[in-house]
Amino acid sequence: MRIKLAKTAGFCMGVQRAIDMALRTAETTTDGKPIHTCGPLIHNPQAVAELESKGIRSIADWRPVAEGTMIIRAHGMPIEEIGEMRARGLTIVDATCPHVVSSQNRIKRASEEGYFVVIVGDPRHPEILSLQSFAPGNHQVISSVEEVALLPEVPKAIVIAQTTFHEKQYDLIAKAVSERISDCRIVQSICKATSNRQAEVERLASEVDVMVVVGGRDSANTRRLAEIAEARGVRTIHIETADELDPSFFRGAETAGVTAGASTPAWITRSVIERLETFSS
Ligand code: SF4
Known part of the structure; x- marks a missing residue:
């Protein structure tokens, strides 16, 4: 055959970068304090096991963690949670992929300029949870053309996708939003x-x-x-x-x-x- x-x-650039940052953190952390990632650093159980063997532990909830380092994964995290971690004294190593950071910044800016933010993606995906936090109370997450009908009546909106969303599907959804909301800016955010x-x-x-x-x-x-x-x-x-x-x-x-x-x-x-x-x- x-x-x-x-x-x-x-590996893409964002994942490679996150792993490199995590490994560097493990090498340079000498105070014996724990190193955690909130959820798997990447969605691959074998790679996560490899990181664990180097002292980088994935946990589902960061709140019980009292000390040490928290590595923010390539998907990013809700901004207010990162703030809470800092306030608690945890050391933050932010491995959010630069492409995700770019989407976060676009959302924040547009929301501040009065645009309603339509985020296209899986509402349970960590990247989407992170993106939503940059337009609190001023966004809606949708993942299909049918859901466009559920959007509120707003004068202007931006449409932005999860970086890993299906490109053709996104084009269809973005087109449907622009037919519904006349002042509509479509962001090409798919990596x-x-x-x-x-x-x-x-x-x-x-x-x-x-x-x-x-x-x-x-x-x-x-x-x-x-x-x-x-x-x-x-x-x-x-x-x-x-x-x-x-x-x-x-x-x-x-x-x-x-x-x-x-x-x-x-x-x-x-x-x-x-x-x-x-x-x-
Ligand atoms: S956006 Fe996602 S797929 Fe693209 S480089 Fe970053 S981590 Fe990789």
């Missing part, structure tokens, strides 16, 4: 690392018999890649590690495409390819 690996597979990856998986899916998408099940951008491949009608499997590969899935396939989410370490993708190379068609 021939294997085609997507050029865009693997290129995401859109390039999505465009490549779409191309790759049309050239192969099966697609393997590698990455955390909780990773929004990885799940999106699998959805795009499936929508192209190609047999697709989303796995976290090589152990989940079942040879029967690949029976009859001559070419397999492989891509990986922005938070998937290269060593995991490599082990998937090594395993696939042992399968015959």
Whole structure:
């Protein structure tokens, strides 16, 4: 079976930067105080386990933490929570991705200028929770064209997307908002690392018999890649590690495409390819 690996597979700049910052923090923290991330630093359980072995622990709730360092992950965090952490005396290492910071700043500025903020994304995603905090009481999160009808009557609005949102879906939603609100500014906030990856998986899916998408099940951008491949009608499997590969899935396939989410370490993708190379068609 021939294997085609997507050029865009693997860590994006924001994830690499967050991991580098976390590892540097672990190396330079000598006071014995704990180092935490509030939620996994990236949506990849294997990478999180690796960080844990270096003393960087992921916790679900930062509030019981009394001391030490808190690393803010690439998705960012609600601004008021970061303020509370500082007030408590925790050392903050802010690894929020610069693209997310840019969205936060756009939202803050627009809200201060009187624009209502329409945030397009998954309302439970940490990035969205962070973005919302920059326009308190002056925003709405939507994720479909149907939800545009639920927006309040406002004179002017900006529309901004989660950095990992599906590009084509965003275009449709933004268009629907601009038809509803005449003074409407649409922000192109989808990260290129995401859109390039999505465009490549779409191309790759049309050239192969099966697609393997590698990455955390909780990773929004990885799940999106699998959805795009499936929508192209190609047999697709989303796995976290090589152990989940079942040879029967690949029976009859001559070419397999492989891509990986922005938070998937290269060593995991490599082990998937090594395993696939042992399968015959
Ligand atoms: S996908 Fe883009 S926005 Fe998200 S962390 Fe990576 S570089 Fe940043």
